[in-house]
Amino acid sequence: MKNRTTRHLSIYYFFVFCGIGGVFPLLSVYFDQELHLSGTEIGTIMSIGPVITLLLQPIWGLICDYTRKPKTVLTATLILTGLVGMLYLLANDYLWLLFIAGFLAVFQSAIIPISDSISVSYTQKIRADYGSIRLWGALGFAFSAFFMGKISEWTGLKVIFICLAFSLLTGALLVRKMPDSGGEFQVDLRSGLRDLMKIPKFVLFIFATFLIFGPVQGNNVYFGLLIGQLGGSIVGIGAAFLVAAGTEAPFMRLCGPWIRKRGFLLVTLLAALVSCLRWFFYFLEPDVMLVYVSTIAQGFSVGLFIPAALSYVKHISPDEVTATAVSLYSAAGTGLGNWFCVFFGGLLLDAFNISAVYLFYGVMTFAGVCLLGVIMKMEKRETIVGRAEAL
Template sequence: MEQDRFVRVHLKTVYFLIFFSFGGLFPLLSVYLRDVVGLSGAEIGTIMSIGPLMMIFAQPLWGILSDYTQKPREILSVTMIITGGLALFYLPFSVYIVLVIVAASVALFQGSIVPISDSITLNYVHEKGGDYGSIRLWGAAGFSISVLLVGTLSDIFGLQIIFYTFAVSLWLCAYFTRKMPKEGQLPKVQLKKGISQLIQNKQFILFMMTTFFVFGPIFANNFYFGLLIQDVGGSLTGVGIAFLLAAGSEIPFMRWVGYWIDRIGLLKIILIAAIVSSLRWFFYAIEPAPILIYITTIAQGMSIGLFIPAAIQYVRKITPEDVKVTAVSVYSSVGGGLGTSFCTLMAGFLLERFDIFAVYLFFGGLTTLGVITIIVVMRWCLPCK
């Protein structure tokens, strides 16, 4: 029992530090590129989208490597150290093409972090019992605390600090990965057979469309939400407060998502989360006052706090046991990679051609398509609701 408590504390610490690093960098990176480097909207959109685009290829490859070697902890630790170091290369350069290369390099190794962490945690919860959401909520806590703290520090010391907090947090996190559960229980994956199983799994393919439409805007919002706050009159500290409220609201929903899943089912939870997310983006498109943005950030708790735990459990439920890490990585690459890259790139062009409010109108429309695909999944696969 004591050992189990010790492991859970380390899992929570890992999630806290992972998302603390993300919260300190990504919400303010677009602000840094615009206000410090002086890039245009299209250039910012391209740089912000190149990372998710790289993850389309990186995440499945890391998942395959993890399944094949059965050494996810070691892979996780090494990629965290490298990711943190590569992010520091943003600082000495202001040439657009060089920054594209830096973004791609960071994403190549960052692509392993969340999918492998999720797979280790889900496998542990499956064996030992418990609720994934109660562990994953520490990521939301880390993100919300970081974006407020780093936003405030950026107002005082300058935006360059976002890269140092990102690197140090990941390096510290790499230390704690050594105490994560070992993953020797799964059979050795047969790569060709495993990939073939995923490609032929119609439920899996259809659900990937859902993650593209819903996750793309959710993750792209992390890059543009800071610009939204500033364009309605907020400061960098205001950006931090907004993210604190938004990410902090995820915690109670992640804490109780397991109970709600048991009560009404995975796909219904996913549908509710997608509808709330769509309404949120449309609301931001009508140019609301800052106070209304702060008040409605609770919608993030309902959307992300419910969608992420439910979606990842659904993916593991419908995929074969010996390729679950690969399946989670492919799922992450479609939503966090392909969807985010597409949304981020298109948002950059919309920002340059129109304004930030057009960006959120686009997000709302795309998420509505996600709502439709979820309904199709529910009707097509009734036993999996």
């Protein structure tokens, strides 16, 4: 039974991230090459989603906490996200594109945090590694990014929206086979939020996530433009995302043992440091072949950061508000951090060039690394105090 449930979760993540991987690495390229939008227009459209995510993602967690029906909420949002994404096929006007991006984000913002909350709760219950399930999302993202890049060369970039709808509707059919959340969600919402805000480590870690994972999300938008500026093709963009996302899978597999041996925070710190070095490397505008090779670093950084950071959030949060905690964590990285990095990345792209965007990302991530170091010192101090009190 455990193996069957784990297999269903893995297949679910594969299809959901097939949809994401087929669209978002190439969406900025679609706006640039087919609709001929400016850097500021691209940055604004791509950042409206994170703004909506910032506002609504915690609310989706609260809805799940209140209704205790996360699978129903998840199914509805998957279906609606897929259908709304098809509206891109009908729009060419900048304002309509802006509206579609925001409308899409209303429902998309629920998908990942609810999925992760259900999956992490299940893996903790059966004492399994969340990373061994989540890695199938990375494989789905890599598979779709590569093949959508090749197919787009033949048919045009509009095919990516069909991929999104098909993959998410398939994911919606798989939700019913996911494990139940086991009554984990709470009803006293205001009290739960107050409890989370009273945990200094949680608040600081949320801020660190903003600084570290925001640039990761921004890279997903501007990486295709970087490769294009350095002389790469659409197929090359897909191949780069294949390597980047594909190498996440083995590191997600290794993450569980490394966390048990080294701890949550050290693993996230090392992952963030690799991301920091990668952004500074892109600032130097290296040869495009070196950029392709460097995408292997994403396997280490993102492949370790996602499961380690999520597990740490669950570890330091009260059991009765885990969905809300995960939503706040996700909103910091894929919401506020995403918006901040995409929007200001677009401004920097228009004012300077793509190198300035990655310099900005490198500085942000370095600040996040420093903040993780502060949290590690806090944990060490708490451990020393705890041992002293035990004596």
